[in-house]
Amino acid sequence: MSYKMAPGNDRFGVRMIGPTLLKYGTDSQKEKYLKEITNGDAQWCQGYSEPNSGSDLASINTKGKYDEETNSITITGTKVWTTLAHRANRMFILVRTQEGSKRHEGLSLILLNMKDKGINVNPIKNISGKSSFNEVVLDNVKVSAKNVVGKLHEGWMIALDLLNFERSGIDYIGWAERCFDDLLSYCKEKKLLETNSIKVKLTYLKSSLESAKIMTYKALWIKEQSNSIHMEPSISKILATEINIKIHDFAFEILNTKSIYINNNNKDYFAERIIKNRLFFVSGGILGGTTEIQKNIIARRGLGLPR
Numbered sequence: 001m002s003y004k005m006a007p008g009n010d011r012f013g014v015r016m017i018g019p020t021l022l023k024y025g026t027d028s029q030k031e032k033y034l035k036e037i038t039n040g041d042a043q044w045c046q047g048y049s050e051p052n053s054g055s056d057l058a059s060i061n062t063k064g065k066y067d068e069e070t071n072s073i074t075i076t077g078t079k080v081w082t083t084l085a086h087r088a089n090r091m092f093i094l095v096r097t098q099e100g101s102k103r104h105e106g107l108s109l110i111l112l113n114m115k116d117k118g119i120n121v122n123p124i125k126n127i128s129g130k131s132s133f134n135e136v137v138l139d140n141v142k143v144s145a146k147n148v149v150g151k152l153h154e155g156w157m158i159a160l161d162l163l164n165f166e167r168s169g170i171d172y173i174g175w176a177e178r179c180f181d182d183l184l185s186y187c188k189e190k191k192l193l194e195t196n197s198i199k200v201k202l203t204y205l206k207s208s209l210e211s212a213k214i215m216t217y218k219a220l221w222i223k224e225q226s227n228s229i230h231m232e233p234s235i236s237k238i239l240a241t242e243i244n245i246k247i248h249d250f251a252f253e254i255l256n257t258k259s260i261y262i263n264n265n266n267k268d269y270f271a272e273r274i275i276k277n278r279l280f281f282v283s284g285g286i287l288g289g290t291t292e293i294q295k296n297i298i299a300r301r302g303l304g305l306p307r
């Protein structure tokens, strides 16, 4: 879908909460939400990060008060960086449901309807002047405890598993591959392949792209084999986001674009896409967990190195 640039691609549903529900969801959650996702009827968003909780996700502060009598949870707090919340009709959110709990204890992963009373979405402008992410303020949002994924207060490992689905997403590779193929066609059309340095650079980019792709497939394969948290999704995230930057930078160089213009009158669709995607990939080493955090995971979980 990302190679074909399908509009409205619900990556939070298809790549993250869908596979998570397949593993941990109840039958009724699967029936309701997986159907919506596969039919393309839902747009999900991810409520993990908070104003003071990004890399250190276990410090989250959004509170959920469980009421045994009504079997419901009332959520209050603020999420930030919530991509596509302004378009989403569903949200998965990580909430501290056990009063007084610390760090990764007492957290629950909960499914919300964005129309639930008390959810306010405030768009934030990004580098290109558009709003793709938001602040989401939750003011006494009441939700049934049937919307908890897995057990109440035991959402941490599920939330981490979801992050690994996010990090091994094949769509990063789809974007990179599409850009590379279009660039190659452009170079052929303009007879640029006669220049040795261009040929060499394209060959290097193609081999790096293939390595990143193989690592992404490996990460997905490993996830199918075992439930534990592995380093491969972190490796694949670093490789896939970095190769996107390298290919888009080279495309930028080849197109000989001296300045960046962001406007709607840009007639060269390929150039416009290069600029837009390159600006987006400034954030590639931050979203879904920063590159430094991925390196920490590789070092500790993967290689067993000390803190």
Ligand SMILES: Cc1cc2nc3c(=O)[nH]c(=O)nc-3n(C[C@H](O)[C@H](O)[C@H](O)COP(=O)(O)OP(=O)(O)OC[C@H]3O[C@@H](n4cnc5c(N)ncnc54)[C@H](O)[C@@H]3O)c2cc1C
Residues within 6 Å of the ligand: 045, 046, 047, 048, 049, 050, 052, 053, 054, 055, 056, 080, 081, 082, 083, 084, 133, 283, 286, 287, 288, 289, 290, 291, 292, 293, 296
């Ligand atoms: C475009 C974009 C979209 C996003 N979409 C979403 C979304 O939809 N939902 C959502 O929940 N979140 C989203 N995020 C948030 C993203 O997950 C966080 O920005 C990210 O986890 C980093 O957290 P932070 O911004 O608080 O930075 P911080 O955690 O404050 O980190 C600041 C810097 O310190 C470094 N650092 C922090 N801790 C360590 C450490 N232990 N070791 C080494 N270095 C460290 C980091 O690498 C970083 O360079 C998005 C972010 C971006 C940029």
